[in-house]
Amino acid sequence: xxxxxxxxxxxxxxxxxxxxxxxxxxxxxxxxxxxxxxxxxxxxxxxxxxxxxxxxxxxxxxxxxxxxxxxxxxxxxxxxxxxxxxxxxxxxxxxxxxxxxxxxxxxxxxxxxxxxxxxxxxxxxxxxxxxxxxxxxxxxxxxxxxxxxxxxxxxxxxxxxxxxxxxxxx
Numbered sequence: 001x002x003x004x005x006x007x008x009x010x011x012x013x014x015x016x017x018x019x020x021x022x023x024x025x026x027x028x029x030x031x032x033x034x035x036x037x038x039x040x041x042x043x044x045x046x047x048x049x050x051x052x053x054x055x056x057x058x059x060x061x062x063x064x065x066x067x068x069x070x071x072x073x074x075x076x077x078x079x080x081x082x083x084x085x086x087x088x089x090x091x092x093x094x095x096x097x098x099x100x101x102x103x104x105x106x107x108x109x110x111x112x113x114x115x116x117x118x119x120x121x122x123x124x125x126x127x128x129x130x131x132x133x134x135x136x137x138x139x140x141x142x143x144x145x146x147x148x149x150x151x152x153x154x155x156x157x158x159x160x161x162x163x164x165x166x167x168x169x170x
Contacts, residue, residue, distance in 0.1 A: 007039035011049035017056025076136035
């Protein structure tokens with residue numbers, strides 16, 4: 001492991017989200033979770049970042065800006081898509097201007113689905129991104145992540161009710 005893998009720099013871009021994911025992402029920086037103790041540093045300039053964290057559903061306006069932010073990052077770079085909106089559009093999926101999946105605009109390496117993901121899940125996603133970043137630095141070609149499959153389970157069938165005891169006539 002290289003020294004830079006012990007101290008990844010992360011830049012965050014909000015693509016039209018409800019801010020739920022952003023609030024949880026900021027919670028990672030607070031003393032309760034304190035990601036800086038792991039060496040993770042949040043930076044404001046994509047030219048200094050190793051990892052791009054994207055939140056929200058990408059619309060036509062944000063797509064151009066997101067491509068620009070991604071292009072400014074030095075190689076190798078890793079993209080982490082936080083929240084359900086980045087994988088499907090979430091609650092905004094039916095809007096006329098929403099693309100849906102961030103991977104339609106830039107390649108995604110790690111998906112962290114939920115609405116919103118908890119800070120522990122976000123930290124876990126960044127740790128997974130670190131592993132991918134190291135593999136990319138070693139020259140390995142990493143395919144984009146598969147979009148998470150959201151499954152709906154039917155409700156469990158209720159056990160048949162026991163026949164009610166017949167009331168006797170008095």
